[in-house]
Amino acid sequence: MRKTLLLLLSLCLAHLSHAEDGYNLWLRYKRIDDNKLLTSYRKTITAIQVVGQSPTMDAIKKELILGLNGLLDTHIATTPTNNTLIAGIHSALKLNLEEKPDGPEGFLIISKVSAGKHYTIITANTETGVLYGTFHLLRLIQTHQPIENLHINSSPRVKLRLLNHWDNLNRYVERGYAGISIWNWHTLPDYIDDRYTDYARANASIGINGTVLNNVNANATILTEPYLQKVAALARVLRPYGIKVYLSARFSAPIEIGHLKTADPLNDTVRQWWQAKAKEIYQLIPDFGGFLIKANSEGQPGPQSYGRNHTDGANMLADAVAPFGGIIIWRAFVYAPQAKDRFKQAYDEFTPLDGKFRNNVLVQVKNGPIDFQPREPFSPLFGAMPQTPLMMEFQLTQEYLGQGTHLVYEAPLFKEVLDADTHAKGPNSTIAKIIDGSLYDHAVSGIAAVSNIGNERNWTGHLFGQANWYALGRLAWDYNLSSEQIATEWIQQTFSNNPTVVNSIKDIMLASREAVVNYMTPLGLHHIMGNGHHYGPAPWSNNAPRPDWDPVYYHKADAKGIGFDRTTAGSNALQQYRPAVRQLYADSNTCSDQYLLWFHHVSWQHKMHSGRTLWNELCHKYQEGVDTVSAMQHKWEQLKSYIDPERFHQVQMLLAIQHKDAIWWRNVCLLYFQTFSKMPFPANYEQPDHTLEYYQQQRFPYAPGN
Numbered sequence: 001m002r003k004t005l006l007l008l009l010s011l012c013l014a015h016l017s018h019a020e021d022g023y024n025l026w027l028r029y030k031r032i033d034d035n036k037l038l039t040s041y042r043k044t045i046t047a048i049q050v051v052g053q054s055p056t057m058d059a060i061k062k063e064l065i066l067g068l069n070g071l072l073d074t075h076i077a078t079t080p081t082n083n084t085l086i087a088g089i090h091s092a093l094k095l096n097l098e099e100k101p102d103g104p105e106g107f108l109i110i111s112k113v114s115a116g117k118h119y120t121i122i123t124a125n126t127e128t129g130v131l132y133g134t135f136h137l138l139r140l141i142q143t144h145q146p147i148e149n150l151h152i153n154s155s156p157r158v159k160l161r162l163l164n165h166w167d168n169l170n171r172y173v174e175r176g177y178a179g180i181s182i183w184n185w186h187t188l189p190d191y192i193d194d195r196y197t198d199y200a201r202a203n204a205s206i207g208i209n210g211t212v213l214n215n216v217n218a219n220a221t222i223l224t225e226p227y228l229q230k231v232a233a234l235a236r237v238l239r240p241y242g243i244k245v246y247l248s249a250r251f252s253a254p255i256e257i258g259h260l261k262t263a264d265p266l267n268d269t270v271r272q273w274w275q276a277k278a279k280e281i282y283q284l285i286p287d288f289g290g291f292l293i294k295a296n297s298e299g300q301p302g303p304q305s306y307g308r309n310h311t312d313g314a315n316m317l318a319d320a321v322a323p324f325g326g327i328i329i330w331r332a333f334v335y336a337p338q339a340k341d342r343f344k345q346a347y348d349e350f351t352p353l354d355g356k357f358r359n360n361v362l363v364q365v366k367n368g369p370i371d372f373q374p375r376e377p378f379s380p381l382f383g384a385m386p387q388t389p390l391m392m393e394f395q396l397t398q399e400y401l402g403q404g405t406h407l408v409y410e411a412p413l414f415k416e417v418l419d420a421d422t423h424a425k426g427p428n429s430t431i432a433k434i435i436d437g438s439l440y441d442h443a444v445s446g447i448a449a450v451s452n453i454g455n456e457r458n459w460t461g462h463l464f465g466q467a468n469w470y471a472l473g474r475l476a477w478d479y480n481l482s483s484e485q486i487a488t489e490w491i492q493q494t495f496s497n498n499p500t501v502v503n504s505i506k507d508i509m510l511a512s513r514e515a516v517v518n519y520m521t522p523l524g525l526h527h528i529m530g531n532g533h534h535y536g537p538a539p540w541s542n543n544a545p546r547p548d549w550d551p552v553y554y555h556k557a558d559a560k561g562i563g564f565d566r567t568t569a570g571s572n573a574l575q576q577y578r579p580a581v582r583q584l585y586a587d588s589n590t591c592s593d594q595y596l597l598w599f600h601h602v603s604w605q606h607k608m609h610s611g612r613t614l615w616n617e618l619c620h621k622y623q624e625g626v627d628t629v630s631a632m633q634h635k636w637e638q639l640k641s642y643i644d645p646e647r648f649h650q651v652q653m654l655l656a657i658q659h660k661d662a663i664w665w666r667n668v669c670l671l672y673f674q675t676f677s678k679m680p681f682p683a684n685y686e687q688p689d690h691t692l693e694y695y696q697q698q699r700f701p702y703a704p705g706n
């Protein structure tokens with residue numbers, strides 16, 4: 001009897017240990033299930049040798065052992081035997097290589113045969129480079145690539161590759177949909193959660209080299225001594241993985257924690273206060289990255305509060321961190337309630353300041369002129385500030401993209417922006433070339449994204465949120481990778497190399513971005529989400545605390561038509577683009593459907609490229625969005641026998657919510673816009689199951705992340 005119980009118990013434990021909860025992200029290191037391949041990998045690498053000892057080299061060794069033992073299902077020897085993998089920095093290896101690794105973060109992986117032995121060598125100019133090479137090799141094995149004959153020389157295109165956490169000190173995450181903050185400020189600096197190390201590993205594996213730990217709506221307390229001790233403890237965990245910490249600084253900190261009367265950037269005492277603060281920080285964290293600042297935006301304090309401008313503020317901080325090699329990232333996300341068109345403000349406020357920032361200042365610009373919508377034209381600031389390094393700000397947390405509930409693969413959105421041609425220096429002046437510093441020859445360059453990470457077991461709430469985090473890192477390293485390539489390698493590492501799984505999930509992912517555009521904001525509609533929470537549709541909303549938070553401000557539907565006229569007849573925001581770009585959008589007959597209602601107020605009868613009227617096209621697009629989600633569900637269902645039950649079921653349930661939400665969006669928007677168009681739904685159209693009034697009465701007071 002006792003025996004049976006014991007057996008049962010051990011069976012249960014065995015089952016538990018195989019549960020896939022998503023914690024291991026794309027670093028699962030599961031045994032290679034293709035025996036032929038497994039045999040060949042085992043032949044190519046029989047032992048590893050890590051040259052040198054340091055926290056980074058130790059991390060490399062640990063990762064190699066973990067990864068290779070798991071993938072090759074073996075106990076990899078750590079002294080050279082037959083076929084060996086050698087990891088170490090270039091000089092330590094004393095190799096006579098014709099080719100050198102590139103820069104401080106690049107790596108070289110090469111295969112060599114010498115005296116009948118096969119060597120795989122990972123080398124770089126720095127330990128961090130070797131770390132990146134290590135993760136690259138593990139990725140090759142995880143994605144079943146051949147490794148006998150390697151010759152890879154890779155380095156990142158963009159220098160600063162950052163996550164921006166919008167995490168508050170009480171662990172609430174603004175616009176966070178994956179639990180509370182992973183930073184446990186209360187137990188830091190004494191308690192070091194293993195999760196911090198796993199966070200560092202995951203980021204290093206995709207080349208992320210910096211993290212801003214706290215919300216841009218910053219609390220000055222983070223700059224006090226006890227909190228700086230906590231920040232220093234996190235920096236110690238992240239440092240071996242090549243990740244620097246940065247902090248969001250509150251501009252009025254000299255008043256709040258320094259007890260000064262002012263935070264005027266031209267005031268000597270204020271300047272000295274920041275200089276002393278910088279010194280204090282660098283004593284604790286010698287490789288501190290610098291400050292991220294949200295100033296004079298959405299009620300945050302800033303230099304304008306003292307009659308000064310953005311350069312006065314940024315340069316004062318830049319001077320404080322310059323002696324220590326720090327940088328200032330100054331955000332361009334500004335808009336004022338009295339402006340007729342929020343679209344224009346960042347450009348108007350920032351372009352006159354071009355050339356006036358210190359050279360350790362980057363201006364961080366959101367990808368679009370409004371705010372992380374499912375689709376935006378690119379911000380006209382890109383290409384309009386040649387003398388200032390501009391940093392990209394994307395958003396991984398899906399504030400306006402169905403949050404933690406909808407599956408939306410964002411790589412196509414990121415690529416659309418990076419590939420966009422600003423024509424700033426003639427054709428082929430892409431945003432990617434502005435961001436990597438090459439177009440205007442800047443020494444610094446950067447991409448940041450608002451993190452989607454929380455303390456949920458699978459990190460991002462929706463398992464597929466992991467793919468967006470992954471894609472950000474991979475694109476910041478090399479923006480020439482395609483969305484499809486990135487999806488493929490993410491699926492292979494996260495789920496399986498089985499072609500059925502890879503192809504079906506890839507189809508789901510690649511369709512998902514256009515789906516969200518269609519069921520939320522087709523044809524260039526934007527910002528028609530409910531005020532505050534930004535989750536569901538509320539196109540009728542007209543009573544927010546400021547007009548530019550109201551959907552009616554953006555869609556401008558009336559009896560004549562719908563859309564925001566940004567041509568010369570309207571706000572003339574189009575003027576902010578170069579003529580070649582302006583030309584693409586200026587005429588409602590030639591403007592692409594994707595951006596039509598971004599730039600034009602168009603009659604309901606307007607003839608679209610499809611031949612349909614605008615009204616019918618709108619109905620068609622909303623329906624297409626719903627249909628795509630049905631197709632995504634269908635594809636997922638067919639993978640049931642290929643995916644572990646935990647993750648399968650989770651995604652299945654979320655897709656069902658997404659489908660319900662897509663129908664909700666379609667019904668709400670069409671019923672509401674129909675009150676203006678007065679046109680019937682096209683024949684065979686699925687009729688809404690509720691009235692507009694029903695939808696308008698729904699309330700969401702506790703929607704997350706708000």
Ligand code: BDP
Pocket residue numbers: 174175216217294297298333371372399
């Ligand atoms: C908006 C968010 C708000 C952020 C702000 C920002 O709704 O929570 O504080 O952007 O980027 O998208 O500063």
